[in-house]
Amino acid sequence: MPGVSARGLSHEERRQLAVHLTRVVAQYRSILDAYIIEFFTDNLWGTLPCSWQEALDGLSPPQLAALLLGMPGSGEEVRYRSVWPLTLLALKSTACALAFTRTPGFQTPSEFLENPSQSSRLTAPFRKHVRPKKQHEIRRLGELVKKLSDLTGCTQVVDVGSGQGHLSRFMSLGLGLMVKSIEGDQRLVERAQRLDQELLQALEKEEKRNPQVAQPCPRRSPHHVVRWVDTTALCEELLLPLEKPHQGGARLLLTGLHACGDLSVALLRHFCYCPEVVALASVGCCYMKLSDPGGYPLSQWVAGLPGCELPYRLREGACHALEEYAERLQKAGPSLRTHCYRAALETVIRHARPELRRPGVQGIPRVHELKIEEYVQRGLQRVGLDPQLPLNLATLQAHQAQEHRVVAFFSLALLLAPLVETLILLDRLLYLQEQGFHAELLPIFSPELSPRNLVLVATKVPLGQAFSVLETEDS
Numbered sequence: 001m002p003g004v005s006a007r008g009l010s011h012e013e014r015r016q017l018a019v020h021l022t023r024v025v026a027q028y029r030s031i032l033d034a035y036i037i038e039f040f041t042d043n044l045w046g047t048l049p050c051s052w053q054e055a056l057d058g059l060s061p062p063q064l065a066a067l068l069l070g071m072p073g074s075g076e077e078v079r080y081r082s083v084w085p086l087t088l089l090a091l092k093s094t095a096c097a098l099a100f101t102r103t104p105g106f107q108t109p110s111e112f113l114e115n116p117s118q119s120s121r122l123t124a125p126f127r128k129h130v131r132p133k134k135q136h137e138i139r140r141l142g143e144l145v146k147k148l149s150d151l152t153g154c155t156q157v158v159d160v161g162s163g164q165g166h167l168s169r170f171m172s173l174g175l176g177l178m179v180k181s182i183e184g185d186q187r188l189v190e191r192a193q194r195l196d197q198e199l200l201q202a203l204e205k206e207e208k209r210n211p212q213v214a215q216p217c218p219r220r221s222p223h224h225v226v227r228w229v230d231t232t233a234l235c236e237e238l239l240l241p242l243e244k245p246h247q248g249g250a251r252l253l254l255t256g257l258h259a260c261g262d263l264s265v266a267l268l269r270h271f272c273y274c275p276e277v278v279a280l281a282s283v284g285c286c287y288m289k290l291s292d293p294g295g296y297p298l299s300q301w302v303a304g305l306p307g308c309e310l311p312y313r314l315r316e317g318a319c320h321a322l323e324e325y326a327e328r329l330q331k332a333g334p335s336l337r338t339h340c341y342r343a344a345l346e347t348v349i350r351h352a353r354p355e356l357r358r359p360g361v362q363g364i365p366r367v368h369e370l371k372i373e374e375y376v377q378r379g380l381q382r383v384g385l386d387p388q389l390p391l392n393l394a395t396l397q398a399h400q401a402q403e404h405r406v407v408a409f410f411s412l413a414l415l416l417a418p419l420v421e422t423l424i425l426l427d428r429l430l431y432l433q434e435q436g437f438h439a440e441l442l443p444i445f446s447p448e449l450s451p452r453n454l455v456l457v458a459t460k461v462p463l464g465q466a467f468s469v470l471e472t473e474d475s
Helices: 011-027 050-056 061-068 086-098 132-152 166-174 186-209 262-273 312-317 322-331 334-352 372-382 393-400 403-434 464-471
Strands: 156-160 179-183 223-226 252-260 277-285 438-443 454-459
Touching: 011 086, 011 403, 050 086, 050 403, 061 322, 061 403, 086 403, 132 166, 132 252, 132 277, 132 454, 132 464, 156 166, 156 262, 166 179, 166 186, 179 186, 186 223, 252 262, 262 277, 262 403, 262 454, 277 403, 312 403, 322 334, 322 403, 334 372, 334 393, 334 403, 372 393, 403 438, 403 454, 438 464
Parallel strands: 156 179, 156 252, 179 223, 252 277
Antiparallel strands: 277 454, 438 454
16 A cells, blocks of 8 residues: 655654544544444444445455555456545545555565575574564564664664564574563573574584684674563663673663564653663554553644544554455455354344453354354354354344445455554654654565564664665665
8 A cells, every 4th residue: 555654754744644643533433443343233334424335335355455445456457336435535545645654665576485484585594483474574673773783883782572582583693783682471581592592503503514604703692681671660671781882881772573562662761761772673563552541642742632542442453464454355265254253143142141242252263164153153152152042044144145344344444544553653753753863664574474564763863864774675
């Protein structure tokens, strides 16, 4: 999808973008705030304007991908079968125009053309135990951090919420950075340390087989620390240098790969309030876990705008993978019926126990192979109800006949969801600028591989034209 680049906007233009976003989100809040599993219980289709219903009703999944989401399949011609109402066309155009672009500025062949499981841009030792999505992420973010570290003269990188340490390992053993890795889960840290040793042994074997790849200086593993970072206070451990700098004080670069919820906000606050921290490269996720208040809004500007509030459902919707769902629409596979089946199950649950609303239903395998009544019976059992409850088969089949409407409504909500993510990230940009710092937002990952692909980069000294270096792809 097209969109707006944060880099091309002045501070005042960013503020005006926030004004437009809050207005649009407020106007279409009923769509964003809806739960698709309540499609039948709350008559969600009936909440849409009649002209929208007429335009969307009966569209096939590939047509929804092409006409509504603007993501046609390969070789597919975009052709409207009827005249759409101007209000729906305006919404589509607005959603595309106001959301931050998620298309990276670099254009290179896919690193997974030869093998879908192995990045051609990483050597074999760094791919081991790492899934393709993570391979792409650690390489792209690691290379950006290395460039940012060089530009800002950092002496140490701190990877916060490091998990099993894949990013830390690549930055330290692959890129030669001094890295402190902070993770609160003892088990993940122990696993990370085992993987460190395994990688070191693999690299040593590789150097013996091919002395030309040997590094001139000894390799340094990341330094792992077991510590939960308090999102409401500064963490002293995070700021401690691993070794005393040769001259001057420590200069730290904070990074976090999909730092969850308030953890991303904690990174921003450490950057703002700690003089040792001179640079930040943060990729956030799990916006629904942000504290309210506390995690959003952060900037005075957004906090003062009418309609800036983002309830849980809106923040949760912003975490959906638009590109992945568009691909499912293009293929028109049977997996699309899952939302319809779950919405039908919700009607049966409400009839049996009206006070039980939106209970969690553990994954039911191979949904697309089940009849709707079979799915409902299994779902009833999973929520603690009698699976042998009498079912109105005619009503269930009538619900199933509206599957295309369920898919259309969900697609409409997904069209709007990037506006919420844009508002959250724009609020963070404005917050940093209000503190007097330079901040930019870049699409760093391929959105098809990693939906949360926008990295927030901040420095305490403007980088000027040098900032463009961060957007390029290494050869």
